[in-house]
Amino acid sequence: MDKGTFDFSSFIAERVPPATAATTTGWDPRGRPKYDFGTGFPDPDSFPAEGLHEALGQALKERGREMVLYPDPKGFLEFREFIVDKLHRERGIVVEPDQVLVTGGSGVALAIFTQLLSNPGDTLITEEFTYPGTLSVMRNLKANIVGVSTDEEGMRPDVLDETIRNLKSKGIHPKFVYTIPSFQNPTGTDMSVQRRHDILTVAQNHGVPIFEDDAYEDLRFEGDRTPSIHSYDDTKMTLYCGTFSKIIAPGMRIAYLVVPPELISQTNFLNWGRPTSHFAALATYYYLRDHMDEHVAEVNDILLAKRDTMIGALGEFMDPKVVYNRPSGGMYLWAQLPEGISVASVAGKARERGVAYLPGPNFSPTGEGENYLRLCFGYADHEGIRDGIALLSQIFTEEGLLA
Amino acid sequence: MDKGTFDFSSFIAERVPPATAATTTGWDPRGRPKYDFGTGFPDPDSFPAEGLHEALGQALKERGREMVLYPDPKGFLEFREFIVDKLHRERGIVVEPDQVLVTGGSGVALAIFTQLLSNPGDTLITEEFTYPGTLSVMRNLKANIVGVSTDEEGMRPDVLDETIRNLKSKGIHPKFVYTIPSFQNPTGTDMSVQRRHDILTVAQNHGVPIFEDDAYEDLRFEGDRTPSIHSYDDTKMTLYCGTFSKIIAPGMRIAYLVVPPELISQTNFLNWGRPTSHFAALATYYYLRDHMDEHVAEVNDILLAKRDTMIGALGEFMDPKVVYNRPSGGMYLWAQLPEGISVASVAGKARERGVAYLPGPNFSPTGEGENYLRLCFGYADHEGIRDGIALLSQIFTEEGLLA
Numbered sequence: 001m002d003k004g005t006f007d008f009s010s011f012i013a014e015r016v017p018p019a020t021a022a023t024t025t026g027w028d029p030r031g032r033p034k035y036d037f038g039t040g041f042p043d044p045d046s047f048p049a050e051g052l053h054e055a056l057g058q059a060l061k062e063r064g065r066e067m068v069l070y071p072d073p074k075g076f077l078e079f080r081e082f083i084v085d086k087l088h089r090e091r092g093i094v095v096e097p098d099q100v101l102v103t104g105g106s107g108v109a110l111a112i113f114t115q116l117l118s119n120p121g122d123t124l125i126t127e128e129f130t131y132p133g134t135l136s137v138m139r140n141l142k143a144n145i146v147g148v149s150t151d152e153e154g155m156r157p158d159v160l161d162e163t164i165r166n167l168k169s170k171g172i173h174p175k176f177v178y179t180i181p182s183f184q185n186p187t188g189t190d191m192s193v194q195r196r197h198d199i200l201t202v203a204q205n206h207g208v209p210i211f212e213d214d215a216y217e218d219l220r221f222e223g224d225r226t227p228s229i230h231s232y233d234d235t236k237m238t239l240y241c242g243t244f245s246k247i248i249a250p251g252m253r254i255a256y257l258v259v260p261p262e263l264i265s266q267t268n269f270l271n272w273g274r275p276t277s278h279f280a281a282l283a284t285y286y287y288l289r290d291h292m293d294e295h296v297a298e299v300n301d302i303l304l305a306k307r308d309t310m311i312g313a314l315g316e317f318m319d320p321k322v323v324y325n326r327p328s329g330g331m332y333l334w335a336q337l338p339e340g341i342s343v344a345s346v347a348g349k350a351r352e353r354g355v356a357y358l359p360g361p362n363f364s365p366t367g368e369g370e371n372y373l374r375l376c377f378g379y380a381d382h383e384g385i386r387d388g389i390a391l392l393s394q395i396f397t398e399e400g401l402l403a
Numbered sequence: 404m405d406k407g408t409f410d411f412s413s414f415i416a417e418r419v420p421p422a423t424a425a426t427t428t429g430w431d432p433r434g435r436p437k438y439d440f441g442t443g444f445p446d447p448d449s450f451p452a453e454g455l456h457e458a459l460g461q462a463l464k465e466r467g468r469e470m471v472l473y474p475d476p477k478g479f480l481e482f483r484e485f486i487v488d489k490l491h492r493e494r495g496i497v498v499e500p501d502q503v504l505v506t507g508g509s510g511v512a513l514a515i516f517t518q519l520l521s522n523p524g525d526t527l528i529t530e531e532f533t534y535p536g537t538l539s540v541m542r543n544l545k546a547n548i549v550g551v552s553t554d555e556e557g558m559r560p561d562v563l564d565e566t567i568r569n570l571k572s573k574g575i576h577p578k579f580v581y582t583i584p585s586f587q588n589p590t591g592t593d594m595s596v597q598r599r600h601d602i603l604t605v606a607q608n609h610g611v612p613i614f615e616d617d618a619y620e621d622l623r624f625e626g627d628r629t630p631s632i633h634s635y636d637d638t639k640m641t642l643y644c645g646t647f648s649k650i651i652a653p654g655m656r657i658a659y660l661v662v663p664p665e666l667i668s669q670t671n672f673l674n675w676g677r678p679t680s681h682f683a684a685l686a687t688y689y690y691l692r693d694h695m696d697e698h699v700a701e702v703n704d705i706l707l708a709k710r711d712t713m714i715g716a717l718g719e720f721m722d723p724k725v726v727y728n729r730p731s732g733g734m735y736l737w738a739q740l741p742e743g744i745s746v747a748s749v750a751g752k753a754r755e756r757g758v759a760y761l762p763g764p765n766f767s768p769t770g771e772g773e774n775y776l777r778l779c780f781g782y783a784d785h786e787g788i789r790d791g792i793a794l795l796s797q798i799f800t801e802e803g804l805l806a
Contacts, residue, residue, distance in 0.1 A: 003607055006640035008666060011578055011612065013522050020668040023501040027475035042471045049467035052682075053460050064452035067654035068445045068782065072430035098426040104507055104656075107676030119416050137676065175414055204406055209414065237409035251470035251681035253507075263411060265423040273510030273540065277680035278654035279455075379471065 035388025038356035040185070040246075040331055041379035043302050047249050048287060048295055055286035056279075063282065071278035073271055075102025075256070079285040083242075083256050086292075091214065092231030093240065095258055101267055104276045105253040106215060109241040110137045112257060112270045113211050117175045118143050123167060125177040127155050129334075129363035129372070131185045131213070134178060145365035146174070152325075154189035155179050157198035164206045176209045176239070181229055183216035183330030186363050186374035190328060196229045200238070209237040218247050221300035221307070222328035236260045244284055246331075247296050252280045303331055303378060306385060310377040313389035319402040324375075331378035337401060342370040346399045355392045438791025441759035443588070443649075443734055444782035446705050450652050451690060451698055458689035459682075466685065474681035476674055478505025478659070482688040486645075486659050489695075494617065495634030496643065498661055504670055507679045508656040509618060512644040513540045515660060515673045516614050520578045521546050526570060528580040530558050532737075532766035532775070534588045534616070537581060548768035549577070555728075557592035558582050560601035567609045579612045579642070584632055586619035586733030589766050589777035593731060599632045603641070612640040621650045624703035624710070625731035639663045647687055649734070650699050655683045706734055706781060709788060713780040716792035722805040727778075734781035740804060745773040749802045758795045 012019075060067075074080065080097040087093035103109045110133060118124060120142035126134065128147035138145050146167070148160050160177065167174055179199065181191040191199070203210050212229045230238040243255035254276055259267050288295075310333060311326060324335040337343050344359035360369020380388055396402050415422075463470070477483065483500040490496035506512045513536060521527060523545035529537065531550035541548050549570070551563050563580065570577055582602065584594040594602070606613050615632045633641040646658035657679055662670050691698075713736060714729060727738040740746050747762035763772020783791055799805050 003638045006607075006610070006612065006638045006663075008520075008612065008640075008663070011520050012669065013518060013520055013525075015522075016519055016669050017672060019665055022671070023499075023664060023667045025476050025671055027473075027477070039473060041473070044468040044471045047467060047470050049463040049470070053456070053463055056459065057456050060452040060456055064450060065447040067450050067452070067652040068447045070430075070442060070444070070653045071656070073428050074430070096426075104677055104680070107678075111676050115416060116419055117411075117414050117416055119418075122416075133676070140672075140675065204409075207409070209409065209411065235406045235409045237411075249470040249682075250473045253474070253678060253680040253682075260409075260411070261426060262422055264426045266415065266419050268425070268428055269420060269543075272543065273514050273536070274507055274677050275510075275656060277507070277656040277683040279652075279656075279686065280680040280682040283682065 033351050033356040034354035035384055035391065036356045036379050037375040037377070037388060038358050040376050042246060042249060042331070043299065043306070043378055045381070046299050046302050048291070051291055051295070052248070052283045052287050055290070056283035059282035059286040067278060071275050071281070073275040074268065075100070075276060075281060076278070079281055082285060082289060087258065090225060091217065092227035093258065096261075098264060099258055099261060100256055101259070101271055102254065102256050102276050102281060103271060104274055105250070106241065106243045106245060106255040107133055107137070108271065108274055109255045109257045110134050110213075112267055113176075113239050113241070114138055114141055114143070115270050116263065116266060117209070123172050123174045125160070125163065125174050125208070126365060127179060127184060127187070129186055129360065129369060130178065130365075131180065132358070132362050134213070135363075135365060147365045150184070150187055150189055152189060153195045154181060154184050154187070154191045155199055157195070157202045160199060161202045164202070164208060168206070174208050176211045177203050178211045178213065179229070180213045180215065182214060182226065183219065183327055185216065185330070186332050186358070187334045188325045188327035188330055188332055191226065193226055196226070197232055200229050200232055204235055204237065209239060211239045212241070214240060214242045215246060216330040218296055219300060219303060219331060220329035221304040230258065244288075247299055248284055248287070252284055253277065254280060254284050306377040306382065307333075309382045309385045310375065310389060313386045317390040317393040319393065319396070321402055331376050333375045333377065335373050335375060337371040339371055341401050343373045343396075343401060344370045346395065346401060349399065350392060350395050353391065353395055355388050355395065357392070436754050436759040437757035438787055438794065439759045439782050440778040440780070440791060441761050443779050445649060445652060445734070446702065446709070446781055448784070449702050449705050451694070454694055454698070455651070455686045455690050458693070459686035462685040462689040470681060474678050474684070476678040477671065478503070478679060478684060479681070482684055485688060485692060490661065493628060494620070495630035496661065499664075501667060502661050502664060503659055504662070504674055505657065505659050505679050505684060506674060507677055508653070509644065509646045509648060509658040510536055510540070511674065511677060512658045512660045513537050513616075515670055516579070516642050516644070517541055517544055517546070518673050519666065519669060520612070526575050526577045528563070528566060528577050528611070529768060530582060530587060530590070532589055532763065532772060533581065533768075534583065535761070535765050537616070538766075538768060550768045553587070553590055553592055555592060556598045557584060557587050557590070557594045558602055560598070560605045563602060564605045567605070567611060571609070577611050579614045580606050581614045581616065582632070583616045583618065585617060585629065586622065586730055588619065588733070589735055589761070590737045591728045591730035591733055591735055594629065596629055599629070600635055603632050603635055607638055607640065612642060614642045615644070617643060617645045618649060619733040621699055622703060622706055622734060623732035624707040633661065647691075650702055651687055651690075655687055656680065657683060657687050709780040709785065710736075712785045712788045713778065713792065716789045720793040720796040722796065722799070724805055734779050736778045736780065738776050738778060740774040742774055744804050746776045746799075746804060747773045749798065749804060752802065753795060753798050756794070756798055758791050758798065760795070
């Protein structure tokens with residue numbers, strides 16, 4: 001008897017979007033573009049494979065037997081103590097290990113804070129261009145996202161103030177201000193100490209918490225560290241997250257968040273069932289404990305040189321109508337074509353021809369920024385950066401963007 | 404100016420339960436009991452630390468550069484192909500790699516299927532005693548959980564049929580039947596081929612999908628493999644999950660699920676932002692590819708011997724009023740004291756005195772089973788099993804459970 005194939009369609013929960021025909025996630029290592037300036041991948045040659053392997057060997061010798069235990073969902077204590085110490089020394093943050101939650105990558109950290117504070121329909125504030133992963137999380141949770149314009153120091157406090165006032169006049173109290181103060185993704189802007197104070201003051205005056213995403217501060221290759229917004233926050237309204245994806249590798253899937261004591265039980269709840277791999281966490285901890293400073297210095301030397309190569313290649317090959325920044329950290333250039341030119345419309349064709357970049361609308365809550373593109377200088381080697389930028393220039397010309 | 408500490412209380416989303424004073428997750432490796440029969444930990448001596456370390460070294464040599472890429476959230480293709488092949492050979496399951504999703508442990512797999520199919524208030528069916536992690540997921544998602552009684556072969560098809568009929572007569576269509584057919588947790592029951600067919604038939608007749616949790620089949624240390632329910636399901640209504648926590652270690656955080664093609668895009672969506680560590684996945688794949696059969700055989704030899712040690716110790720030290728099963732696989736004994744005796748009420752005191760076990764109510768949707776306990780024989784060594792059971796017997800007597 002053929003009973004026929006079961007039809008699940010009436011069984012799917014309301015939280016789940018409609019099915020699509022996509023059976024893959026679009027990941028295909030063999031289909032990757034020759035010149036990849038798209039995703040924020042670090043330099044593959046500086047991935048510390050040997051150092052991590054050696055560190056893991058030592059960790060397994062000393063603590064291998066604990067691999068058979070279910071790991072503490074918060075991350076193991078010594079690792080959280082290490083993070084507390086790092087945050088204190090480098091970011092001016094003073095917290096207890098219990099306030100730290102190690103997560104399986106930044107995606108989990110972003111989701112936890114957004115799930116913690118936003119109901120469907122709630123309003124969340126970001127920079128006018130921001131990390132697409134954050135936008136995805138917010139959209140999946142059906143948030144209303146409002147962008148605030150930026151200048152060379154990042155989010156503008158006067159515009160933030162006006163934005164919140166306007167929302168409040170409509171009876172809307174935003175749930176948080178999400179900001180990337182250091183080497184903002186994608187614009188590369190870096191808040192001064194004064195700017196951090198000013199943004200914090202506006203948020204405090206309006207009673208709107210700050211969600212500080214500090215993913216790129218470790219990649220400061222010129223100038224001195226700027227303390228985090230969290231370090232200035234005497235009201236303890238700042239939620240903070242950092243990651244090891246940029247200084248080790250995204251493949252580890254290890255990030256962390258920091259919360260005020262009264263929110264610990266609830267962030268622990270939201271992380272339930274998705275603890276970090278203890279195997280990856282042990283290797284990361286043992287490696288960084290002994291090698292962090294030298295490794296970060298090496299990574300930053302490489303990024304500085306690559307930034308200069310990309311800026312040099314743009315100067316040599318690209319039409320001067322394309323303007324861009326010169327960031328002191330991070331791994332992105334944010335480039336702008338003249339108003340009215342859609343670099344977004346050419347992204348698919350450029351990728352087919354071997355050059356990937358991310359166009360402005362990917363970063364915009366409202367899908368604006370057709371004439372912008374983000375170029376990651378972290379992944380390609382120097383020759384690849386030069387050749388890729390030369391090809392990109394050629395594509396822009398041949399596609400009639402720059403006549 | 405002291406602005407005071409920010410009060411988050413009116414900002415918390417509705418999906419989040421009230422805050423508690425707990426700042427830890429209760430994990431404390433130093434506070435662990437001397438004789439731990441509580442959690443389902445594998446044998447620490449058979450954790451393949453050296454094998455994994457060597458496998459990882461080879462993986463990083465061959466594919467280390469891909470660590471800087473964001474890993475495919477589904478798990479990398481070769482790993483999913485390996486799982487497809489394992490499922491085909493060992494479980495009679497015929498699926499494509501795109502139907503496999505590698506997750507960061509079983510908790511994620513359980514959450515994905517439950518999030519996929521259940522709205523708050525929906526009814527889900529389980530065995531009358533089942534895995535506490537599953538109950539947590541279901542409760543967090545505000546499901547109504549209905550247990551079905553079992554016999555020595557696991558869930559009873561006649562009771563399942565009656566349960567679904569009763570629910571339907573009240574206008575309730577259950578969203579799925581969650582079952583652990585092989586070495587059920589905690590009861591250790593193992594469904595025969597006929598029982599698997601019978602449960603499937605009831606589910607098919609009522610149009611209620613099956614969620615088959617196959618966590619323990621790899622740990623069959625006596626007898627031949629029984630094919631999965633999934634393998635008999637010509638209607639493709641069975642959702643399936645497996646794990647590497649039992650044959651490698653929970654600290655890896657690697658499990659997998661299998662879905663019908665039309666649900667792939669939605670399970671991928673629900674896994675968004677929580678991919679497995681590629682570092683841990685590479686090590687697991689390289690190790691199992693070359694060593695799975697010999698390693699699983701070694702693990703099962705160890706578990707068989709430990710089962711016999713625990714049964715021997717119970718026979719030697721424990722009052723014969725305590726009865727228990729003799730499983731051919733898995734890592735648990737399910738023990739029963741006479742009706743009316745609350746072994747649950749003594750669990751805290753026993754743990755203080757050095758012996759941990761999990762009492763029946765932890766496994767029950769309705770908190771029943773005061774006179775039951777689950778004893779894991781996977782973790783303690785032979786001497787520890789004997790000494791721990793002797794002490795447990797003494798505690799039961801001294802606490803007046805067995806006069």
